[in-house]
Amino acid sequence: MRVTLVEGDITAQQVDVIVNAANSSLLGGGGVDGAIHRKGGPAVLAECRALRASRYGRGLPTGQAVATTAGNLPARWVVHTVGPVHSAQEDRSALLRDCYANSLRVADELGAATIAFPLISAGVYRWPVEDAVRQALTVLRAADPAHLTEARLVLFGAPTYAVAQQVRAG
Structure with missing residues (x-):
């Protein structure tokens, strides 16, 4: 699977799967989550409500x-995943890596060939950008899915994109 870095808007990516850095409610929120729900429209929210009513009553x-x-x-498709809130007292890196690994698994099970990820947990969940990129690339580079041929890490803004390029090169 080819891993690429893209500066841009996750909601504009023409791929099979867009990954949503969701909150546990699945009902929309701020940042990436809010943007995906706004642009995706009522069909996304309706399916999220159905998931809450069936399998994910507690989120x-x-x-x-x-x-x-x-x-x-x-x-x-949208694959929703809930990233961990960064903590200086507790290492939650495995949970962050799980977001990428489980999203890849779900997308691959759907038969998707292309997937676009935001930088999970690096916004309101305060994960340091450099480490968030490192965690994402660790999972994406090691993945060997059956169907996926491209994974994009979509970075919002030139400063975040520049950090991601440095991490990838280093």
Whole structure:
């Protein structure tokens, strides 16, 4: 699987799967989650509500992933995953890596060939950007999916993209 870095808007990626850095409620929020729900439209929210009413009554656990339609997004599916909140007192890196690994697994089970990830937990969950990129690339580079041929790490803004390029090169 080819891993690429892209500066841009996750909601504009023309791929089979767009990954949503969701909150556990699955009902939308701020940042990436809010943008995906706004652009995806009511179909995404309706499927998320159905998931809450059936399998995830208490919300989606951190590190897990689940798929819905992509609605109005330029993708076939959205894979929602809940990243961990960064903590200086507790190493939650394994949970962050689980977000990427479980999202890849769900996308591969769907038969997707292309997937776009935001930088999970690096926004309001305060994960340091450099380490967030390192954790993402560790999982994406090691993955050997059956169907996926491309994984994009979509970085919002030139400063974040520059950090990601440095981490990839280093």
